[in-house]
């Protein structure tokens with residue numbers, strides 16, 4: 068068997084997404100909520116899960132989940148579709164939106180899964196660099212729209228890994244200029260203020276992605292796609308039945324029942340974020356960028372691989388983004404608990420530039 072002959076070239080060439088495994092470490096690399104569910108809430112969740120019939124398939128289209136989350140986001144029930152994490156929804160979009168116009172456009176740097184999923188589903192990928200302030204370069208995007216007619220444009224709002232929110236007028240300019248769909252991914256929306264969801268009333272070619280992963284429920288793999296009912300009807304044909312398992316559906320109900328608790332945690336994370344940003348600003352060899360999300364992006368005056376390894380030695384895991392030319396010696400750190408942030412800052416302060424650097 069010659070595997071290389073069998074595998075799509077775009078897949079064969081990839082090295083594969085690796086998430087670091089570090090038990091007992093201060094984990095500040097994946098933008099999770101650092102707070103776990105404590106007693107007595109954990110008991111309430113356990114009770115709910117106790118009642119699940121594990122021998123039965125869950126309800127195929129998760130109707131109750133759609134109804135409750137539609138209300139949560141303030142949209143109609145036929146405008147929402149659940150996914151096994153929003154990653155699955157990105158995959159469904161890439162598989163479905165391939166008519167006479169096709170292909171995916173992404174600004175860079177951005178969330179790496181857009182490109183990986185697009186390549187894995189056979190989509191052409193066009194990458195357009197962000198401007199110096201990490202905002203959308205509308206002229207460059209427009210030029211690409213005119214020559215390539217992408218079917219999907221992914222905009223992470225706020226953007227990962229840079230942490231900023233693109234200018235609203237620029238987002239709308241892109242929506243108006245493309246004949247395809249603009250996917251506004253609000254994975255970090257809760258940390259940044261009002262949602263852009265009202266744009267759904269103004270344009271029929273916008274799709275929103277939401278997820279509970281960054282809000283305290285990364286384990287259950289649950290995201291939502293919100294858009295025009297006619298588009299949802301098409302995407303629903305591609306979604307696998309039972310894509311949201313019964314345990315996740317139950318835990319999702321729990322999440323909605325206890326929104327106050329999660330909202331409190333999100334408020335605390337934004338306070339910690341601002342503290343962490345101030346802390347980073349005191350380190351001379353670092354340039355930290357303001358963040359509207361639950362992480363902070365910064366560049367270092369010397370080799371970030373070395374900094375990353377030093378932090379690992381101290382049991383702290385961050386996301387090393389040393390990917391020239393767009394990102395050289397950059398690191399993204401998730402906002403953790405007060406104690407975790409202090410440990411991270413202390414470890415960072417102990418690292419000194421190499422002689423001659």
Ligand SMILES: *Cc1c(COP(=O)(O)O)cnc(C)c1O
Pocket residue numbers: 151152153154155178223227252254277278279280285288289290
């Ligand atoms: C984390 C993240 C996602 C993926 O969310 P899941 O629901 O966990 O699959 C999507 N988009 C962005 C920008 C993210 O950072």
